[in-house]
Amino acid sequence: MPAAPAPPDPPTSRQPSVAIIGAGPRGTSLLERIVANHPVLRGERPLDVHLVDPYPPGGGRIWRWEQSRLLWMNTTADDCTMFTDASATIAGPVRPGPTLTEWARDLAAGRLDTPPGFVPRAETIAEAARAHGGWFATRRLQSQYLSWVFWRTVADAPRSIRVRVHEAAATDLRDLPDGRQRVVLDGDLPPLDVDVVVLAQGTVDVRPTTDERALLRHAAGHGLTYLPTGPTADVSFDALRPGEPVIVRGLGLAFIDAMVLLTSGRGGSFHRDATGTLRYTPSGREPVLFAGSRRGVPYRSKIHYGFPRGAPPRLPRHFSATAVAALGDRPLDFDADLRPLITRELTDAAYRELAEAHPERLAMDPAGFLDRLDRLDWDGPDLKELVTAAVPDEADRVDLDRLDRPLARRRFAASAALQDWMRDHIAADLARRRDPGHSADLAIFHALLSVFTVLGELLAADRISARSRESGLPGFLSFFSYYASGPPGPRLEELLALSRAGIVRFLGADVQVTAAPDGFRARGSGVPGEVTAHALVDARLAAGSLARAADPLLRSLAGRGEVAELVRVDPEAGTRHPTGLLDADLADQRLRRSGGAAHPRRFGAGALVSGGVGAAGFSRPRTNAGFFRQNNALARRVLAELGRVPGRGDAPAP
Numbered sequence: 001m002p003a004a005p006a007p008p009d010p011p012t013s014r015q016p017s018v019a020i021i022g023a024g025p026r027g028t029s030l031l032e033r034i035v036a037n038h039p040v041l042r043g044e045r046p047l048d049v050h051l052v053d054p055y056p057p058g059g060g061r062i063w064r065w066e067q068s069r070l071l072w073m074n075t076t077a078d079d080c081t082m083f084t085d086a087s088a089t090i091a092g093p094v095r096p097g098p099t100l101t102e103w104a105r106d107l108a109a110g111r112l113d114t115p116p117g118f119v120p121r122a123e124t125i126a127e128a129a130r131a132h133g134g135w136f137a138t139r140r141l142q143s144q145y146l147s148w149v150f151w152r153t154v155a156d157a158p159r160s161i162r163v164r165v166h167e168a169a170a171t172d173l174r175d176l177p178d179g180r181q182r183v184v185l186d187g188d189l190p191p192l193d194v195d196v197v198v199l200a201q202g203t204v205d206v207r208p209t210t211d212e213r214a215l216l217r218h219a220a221g222h223g224l225t226y227l228p229t230g231p232t233a234d235v236s237f238d239a240l241r242p243g244e245p246v247i248v249r250g251l252g253l254a255f256i257d258a259m260v261l262l263t264s265g266r267g268g269s270f271h272r273d274a275t276g277t278l279r280y281t282p283s284g285r286e287p288v289l290f291a292g293s294r295r296g297v298p299y300r301s302k303i304h305y306g307f308p309r310g311a312p313p314r315l316p317r318h319f320s321a322t323a324v325a326a327l328g329d330r331p332l333d334f335d336a337d338l339r340p341l342i343t344r345e346l347t348d349a350a351y352r353e354l355a356e357a358h359p360e361r362l363a364m365d366p367a368g369f370l371d372r373l374d375r376l377d378w379d380g381p382d383l384k385e386l387v388t389a390a391v392p393d394e395a396d397r398v399d400l401d402r403l404d405r406p407l408a409r410r411r412f413a414a415s416a417a418l419q420d421w422m423r424d425h426i427a428a429d430l431a432r433r434r435d436p437g438h439s440a441d442l443a444i445f446h447a448l449l450s451v452f453t454v455l456g457e458l459l460a461a462d463r464i465s466a467r468s469r470e471s472g473l474p475g476f477l478s479f480f481s482y483y484a485s486g487p488p489g490p491r492l493e494e495l496l497a498l499s500r501a502g503i504v505r506f507l508g509a510d511v512q513v514t515a516a517p518d519g520f521r522a523r524g525s526g527v528p529g530e531v532t533a534h535a536l537v538d539a540r541l542a543a544g545s546l547a548r549a550a551d552p553l554l555r556s557l558a559g560r561g562e563v564a565e566l567v568r569v570d571p572e573a574g575t576r577h578p579t580g581l582l583d584a585d586l587a588d589q590r591l592r593r594s595g596g597a598a599h600p601r602r603f604g605a606g607a608l609v610s611g612g613v614g615a616a617g618f619s620r621p622r623t624n625a626g627f628f629r630q631n632n633a634l635a636r637r638v639l640a641e642l643g644r645v646p647g648r649g650d651a652p653a654p
Contacts, residue, residue: 022200023053024060033635058147104128115155229542232257250539296509299486331465334472353443466568545580561594
């Protein structure tokens with residue numbers, strides 16, 4: 001007969017414990033905040049922290065080391081940190097640390113401590129030696145930075161905290177009779193029984209949409225190739241054959257990654273000719289990329305200069321928490337309530353910078369211009385009249401609609417004319433983004449960041465109406481990504497070179513793709529003709545969706561109703577609006593069951609959880625980043641919950 005199972009340990013001998021599912025940047029930051037706050041809130045009481053992730057901790061899946069060395073970050077190393085600083089308005093300790101640039105310089109100079117568990121790679125050290133201001137690191141280097149942050153946090157933890165890493169996937173989560181949580185792991189590993197669980201998976205795989213499934217079936221039935229949305233590092237492009245046309249939907253960051261992997265990644269090379277123009281020498285292994293999107297142009301390149309007068313402007317001036325509070329406590333309509341304030345914030349920032357940094361470009365006294373700017377009625381014709389009189393150069397005038405859709409209403413007689421226009425457009429954007437004479441663009445960028453911060457708070461507090469989240473807000477978020485989160489300038493230079501070499505050809509705006517027996521067909525709205533190709537690539541990031549999540553843990557929980565999708569209701573229209581997000585109590589980030597009750601021992605944070613803050617990118621230093629504020633608050637709630645669990649080893653650790 002099999003041996004009887006051992007009786008459970010008595011409750012007084014068990015150490016309090018928490019499992020963080022996901023050991024990427026979010027899980028790493030939560031660990032750091034738990035380590036920082038534990039001595040303050042729980043003294044020397046013991047605590048076990050379990051990190052569960054099939055990928056190495058720190059980077060997790062998206063920022064793992066094992067990806068192409070050709071892929072870059074999209075944030076300058078100066079603007080990336082994993083540490084709180086003096087700007088953080090948080091309860092509990094602030095524990096400063098290096099930005100990515102500072103870390104790289106210390107690594108290259110041999111000044112960096114190497115905590116147990118962190119192994120610097122020779123490739124990392126070589127790249128770190130090239131670090132400079134405004135530098136875009138490879139994703140591999142960022143992976144090493146995140147790994148170092150994780151292991152430094154572990155090394156800095158007091159003796160009372162024991163951190164355990166489980167390189168496995170969590171496949172289920174169960175309630176035990178005494179209230180503890182059983183985390184089921186894959187690979188026949190024994191489960192983890194803990195007191196509290198935090199779901200921090202970040203980006204998770206999703207199953208194909210209805211349209212994507214139809215395209216996959218069509219491709220399989222006709223000998224075609226279709227690659228649906230997904231993280232670029234996880235996509236195999238092996239089926240795309242040299243010299244053959246490939247239709248690519250999307251001109252954002254995922255497109256840039258795919259472009260790099262299908263050109264430089266296949267042996268092609270870039271060089272500058274005698275005029276300084278970047279040229280591309282094909283390897284012969286590249287496909288021909290026919291690329292288009294709704295907007296039809298690539299994201300604007302990153303701005304490669306600082307403010308001519310030094311410090312950035314103090315923002316926000318108009319779209320502030322105070323201005324939003326004045327709108328009342330009702331659900332806010334994005335187009336009616338928020339967009340006018342946002343438009344004024346962006347436009348005012350640009351013209352204020354123009355007047356203060358480049359007064360010679362105004363046709364009136366700068367002080368008088370700013371005085372009128374402050375007093376005018378933004379809902380009437382006053383602004384247009386003022387700009388017509390004071391700003392003679394059309395290039396200095398702010399037209400957000402034209403900026404967002406530069407191809408709108410443009411028509412081309414043939415594809416060659418579109419290619420010429422696109423190359424001129426990209427070249428002009430590159431030149432402008434490197435010219436501090438156009439620092440009004442940088443002012444718009446900073447104004448967008450301030451707007452995004454306030455919007456994040458409104459979203460976290462569930463202040464924006466359900467209807468606006470589907471109709472008005474998505475368009476603005478798309479504009480934010482297009483203007484403020486574009487690729488580094490060198491990547492757009494490469495795109496120009498590839499266009500000149502005929503490797504990339506543009507389809508224009510409002511691209512429509514249809515599936516036919518002989519291939520996929522694509523056409524843009526502003527140019528005659530269509531392109532037929534045997535391969536279609538959706539170079540876009542998949543939208544997060546609990547309903548389509550392929551993650552086994554989320555599927556198990558959702559199948560039993562132990563997590564639920566947040567559905568917002570528009571009371572005026574009587575309509576329901578599924579969000580795709582896990583429903584969480586906004587007060588403390590506890591996950592809700594399908595009946596609406598919050599689970600006392602389960603929390604969530606990140607891109608797929610309602611109320612998530614800072615899920616769109618890494619935090620910038622000295623900005624009181626919402627990412628750290630939310631993670632700090634959540635860490636303190638977890639520690640407080642552990643204090644309410646009866647009989648979990650509250651005696652001081654030896």
